[in-house]
Amino acid sequence: MKIRNDVIKVYKDVHIWVGIVSGLMLFIAFYAGAITMFEKPLERWATPPSALAPPPPIERADELREAVLARHPQAAKFHAVVVQPTAEMPARVVWREPGKTRRDFTEYGASFAADGSLQVEKLARAPVAQLVDTLHQLVGLPFADAVARPIMGAVALLYAVALVSGLIIVLPTLVKDFFALRLGRNIKRMWMDVHNALGIVSLPFHLVMALTSVVFAFHTPFYAVQEKVVYPHGLPWGQHDPAPLPGPDEYPLPADELLRRVEAQLPGFEVYSFIFREDHGQLEASVTGLDIRYGTRGRTYASTHLNPYTGEVDPHDLPGHMEPWDATVNTFFMLHFGSYGGDAMRWLYVAMGLAGAMLFYTGNLLWIESRRRKRRDGVIPGQKRSARVLGCLTVGVSLGCVIGISATLAATKWLPGQADDLAAWHEGIYYAVFFAAVAWAFVRGAARGADELLRLAALATLLIPLGSLAGIWGIGGTWNHHGAGFAVDATALAAVPVFLLLAHHTRKRMLEGHADSVWSAKHEPAVDPGASPQEVAVSK
Incomplete structure (x- = not known):
């Protein structure tokens, strides 16, 4: 397919800059989104065991409900009869008591004690899974929903623009380069092949993610328009x-x-x-x-x-x-959440989410490699400040997200016995670790920072199953569900050698790779590439 070079250049510039602006936030959204595919198992693993008596049979649910309403009449405003109690929802009857905001509430559960009396417990459903989901929804921004969500919508729009412009860029060489993965000394070409392959293979998935995210961010005005255009005479089923x-x-x-x-x-x-x-x-x-x-x-x-x-x-x-219109809307939600096809589809979405995070990471690497000042006549030039800054940001933000999520998950088994406001603690741990990782990357540089932060990611992730192991032994007030949530610990344990392997290759690149790169730790004198031979000689 023939496209004029000037057109390709325009779309390349658009693709580069919208990718740079939105890429790091999208990395957080996709990494956290991959984890939320198993939000319920994670919540189950993270919720401490309940002290309530076993739920009475469903036939006694109304007896229990009446006892709750007699003692706690405020429960009438919102309560539920749970048909299938679970670890995170262990009671047959649960209710909420509101707090200061709509999302701030306390959840209680009830059962009958052995002597037949009413037993009430404040439910300790773990907030850490919700934190990861919020990071996904708000692209990691530490702002209130009303501020962060429109920004997320703008990022999703940029994301859609980057997808379309990227597709136009690769169209002329799509057939030739689609299955190419050229490994070797040309690092830029290798990352280009990886980036293009990831983008092309997962393009339908990314288009759905981008479009549905825009709808989620701006759903209030969209639904207002839908009501006027699609249902001008009111909703067909009425209120x-x-x-x-x-x-x-x-x-x-x-x-x-x-x-x-x-x-x-x-x-x-x-x-x-x-x-x-x-x-x-x-x-x-x-x-x-x-x-x-x-x-x-x-x-x-x-x-x-x-x-x-x-x-x-x-x-x-x-x-x-x-109805057909609602079924169409439901399809978009379904495609975004991966809520179809069972666990096999969820694991596929995990893989696609991690591949998406890799897509944004490799995009930044491409930008840095494209602007690398190369060695000439044995002289290693100083790299542009923009390349060094983006390198540090890419390492700090990406690995800060990874370490922050692992760290706050690792704290799950320890916090309930030590703190009251678990949601605030989990959020505090994540953002403290995240910003510390970004600062560390700038202090140590992209190369050393990447090596050290990857090793820290391995350690933080290893602490997740170690917390469960401590719970089996009852150390420091920790707890364990005696096998429940084993998949969470096993997945975390499997991720540890992956982080260590990445750290090994990062260190090898830092010591043996191109010295004229932000990813090198070789301390050789930097000179202006425009300097005269005499100035170069003096600098040596």
């Missing part, structure tokens, strides 16, 4: 009216009967919980669960309206029952 006030002989159906009626209406839908809300004496309910035959808008579950008095489900919000 759900709360269930009417019960008569003297009318009560919500028992949870076990609700379960039977929902299963009869939604074959294949696995019910997780029933959620109840009461406002001014009027009761509303919804059902959450999952039908593995369909992808969902949420990462781990789907939810829809339920009449608590009749058990009738309004399935319009559920995949497989949606």
Whole structure:
């Protein structure tokens, strides 16, 4: 395919600069996003064991619910009957008590003690998985959601521009270079081949990520336009009216009967919980669960309206029952979250997420190599400040994200016995380690910083399974689920030799690679490449 050179140059400039501006934030988004593909197993691994008695059978759920509401009437505003209790949601009945903000709330669970009395516990669902997801959503920015989300949207737009411009750049040589991976002394060519291969193979995945991220960032104005353009006469299903006030002989159906009626209406839908809300004496309910035959808008579950008095489900919000427009929108969410195809698809998304992070990393390496001042006549020139700064930023931000996530995960088994505000501690640990890594890269330089930070990444990641091992032995107030979450520890343990291998190759490149590179630690006199032979001789 023929494209004029001047057109290619324009698109190359666009691709380079939007990639540089957005690449480091996108590295954080993709690395954290890969981890969130197994958010629920991670949350399960990170949540301390509950001291509650085992949940009573579903047939006694309403007895427990009435006992909770009698003692804690504020629970009527929001409570749930859990059909399938888990390690992170161990109670049959749970409720929330609001805090200062919409997202700030305390969660409680209840059960019956051995003597039949009501047992209540403040649930300690670990916040670390949510922190990783927030890093993914807000591209690592330590700002409030209202500030960070529009920035994320702008980054996603730049990301889409970089994808399109990059595709145009490689079109003329696509067939010739697609399967090329030229290893050797030409470092720039090698990174170019890796970068192009990653970008081309995963282009559909990246386009979906970019477009859906823009929608997530600006969903409020998008939905306002959708309501006016697609539904000019109002939503077809209207607003759900709360269930009417019960008569003297009318009560919500028992949870076990609700379960039977929902299963009869939604074959294949696995019910997780029933959620109840009461406002001014009027009761509303919804059902959450999952039908593995369909992808969902949420990462781990789907939810829809339920009449608590009749058990009738309004399935319009559920995949497989949606109208065409809503099914299309659901598809975009499903493709972004990877909420289809089971664990095999999740692992594929993990691989694609890590490959995406590598794509942005190699893009920065290409920019640095393209601007390397090369050795001439045995003289090693000083590298441009811009190349040195980007090298340090690339190392510090990328490895700072990796080490910060590993460090805050490693603290998971130790913090519950030592601190109250776990969310603040986890966030503090991540950002303290992240900014320290960035500072270290600038102090030590890109070459030494990369070697040392990779070794630190290996150590921080090794501390994750060591924390679980300490929990088995009961050291320092740690805890363990006796085998639950083994996959988290095994994955972390498998990552340790990978970081050490990368550190080994980084050190080898630092000592034996091109001396005229920001990735070299060789201390030879730097001179101006425009200096005269006499000045060069003096400098030697």
